[in-house]
Amino acid sequence: MMANETYIQVVDLYKSFGFKKVLQGLNLDIQRGETMVVIGGSGSGKSVLLKHIIGLLTPDSGGVFVDNQEVGRLNEKKLDLLRRRFGMLFQGAALFDSLNVEDNIAFALNRHSLLSPGEIKIRVTQCLEMVGMPGIEKLRTSELSGGMKKRVGLARAIALQPEIILYDEPTTGLDPIMSDVINNLIREMQEKLKVTSIAITHDMVSAYKIADRIAMLYEGRIEEVGTPEEIKNTSLPIVRQFIRGESSSTHQGVIQ
Ligand SMILES: Nc1ncnc2c1ncn2[C@@H]1O[C@H](COP(=O)(O)OP(=O)(O)O)[C@@H](O)[C@H]1O
Numbered sequence: 456m457m458a459n460e461t462y463i464q465v466v467d468l469y470k471s472f473g474f475k476k477v478l479q480g481l482n483l484d485i486q487r488g489e490t491m492v493v494i495g496g497s498g499s500g501k502s503v504l505l506k507h508i509i510g511l512l513t514p515d516s517g518g519v520f521v522d523n524q525e526v527g528r529l530n531e532k533k534l535d536l537l538r539r540r541f542g543m544l545f546q547g548a549a550l551f552d553s554l555n556v557e558d559n560i561a562f563a564l565n566r567h568s569l570l571s572p573g574e575i576k577i578r579v580t581q582c583l584e585m586v587g588m589p590g591i592e593k594l595r596t597s598e599l600s601g602g603m604k605k606r607v608g609l610a611r612a613i614a615l616q617p618e619i620i621l622y623d624e625p626t627t628g629l630d631p632i633m634s635d636v637i638n639n640l641i642r643e644m645q646e647k648l649k650v651t652s653i654a655i656t657h658d659m660v661s662a663y664k665i666a667d668r669i670a671m672l673y674e675g676r677i678e679e680v681g682t683p684e685e686i687k688n689t690s691l692p693i694v695r696q697f698i699r700g701e702s703s704s705t706h707q708g709v710i711q
């Protein structure tokens with residue numbers, strides 16, 4: 456299915472905040488073109504891991520390598536160049552309320568691309584089509600539902616044609632139908648754009664749907680990595696407890 460080429464490598468990563476040990480020797484390899492989903496309880500360090508991958512946090516020891524460059528050791532200019540290869544869908548979509556949809560998506564294009572205003576308009580149109588929301592350029596972000604905001608956030612994340620897309624809790628706060636729309640879009644991004652993706656989530660329905668492989672973060676390390684099938688059939692008690700507990704609480708959420 457994919458060439459076995461390690462693209463992102465997390466090596467023996469340690470990070471504490473004061474006395475709180477968050478990452479304690481975390482190792483994880485992500486192959487080019489795959490979608491890796493990192494699962495783990497709330498507060499287990501999933502977002503902290505993502506922030507090390509884009510260089511928003513620096514490790515206490517160990518490191519993250521992206522395409523053989525050590526993220527924590529790059530100077531500002533090189534880090535900036537590396538970050539342009541990432542698209543990020545933040546937890547709350549993080550749109551600018553004062554800008555309409557078009558200007559939100561065009562924001563990074565205006566700053567970081569050499570496209571003309573006409574070319575930027577075309578790119579915005581294409582990105583909105585890609586996420587299944589053509590023609591909403593002029594809507595204000597305050598007029599959008601939660602699911603629409605996520606989709607505009609995704610359109611913005613893909614505008615600079617990233618090689619890597621990071622998703623922080625892409626389905627949190629969405630109803631099951633909208634979650635499914637987002638899950639399908641994440642698969643589509645991988646198939647159409649051939650991107651490498653890392654998603655962090657505690658939603659097992661979403662994890663099984665979008666992942667090529669799933670890694671469970673527990674007590675600062677990766678407890679197990681495997682395909683969705685392997686994780687479903689895990690023999691490790693910690694992993695079994697998490698995936699069962701979480702998927703049953705997700706279903707309760709549906710009934711409410
Ligand atoms: N900048 C920070 N300063 C201090 N503590 C932090 C910081 N970022 C995260 N933490 C702590 O690290 C732990 C892991 O956080 P996080 O990665 O956000 O968890 P999650 O797995 O829910 O995404 C939490 O206890 C959080 O309070």
Ligand SMILES: [Mg+2]
Nearest residue numbers: 501502503623
């Ligand atoms: Mg988080």
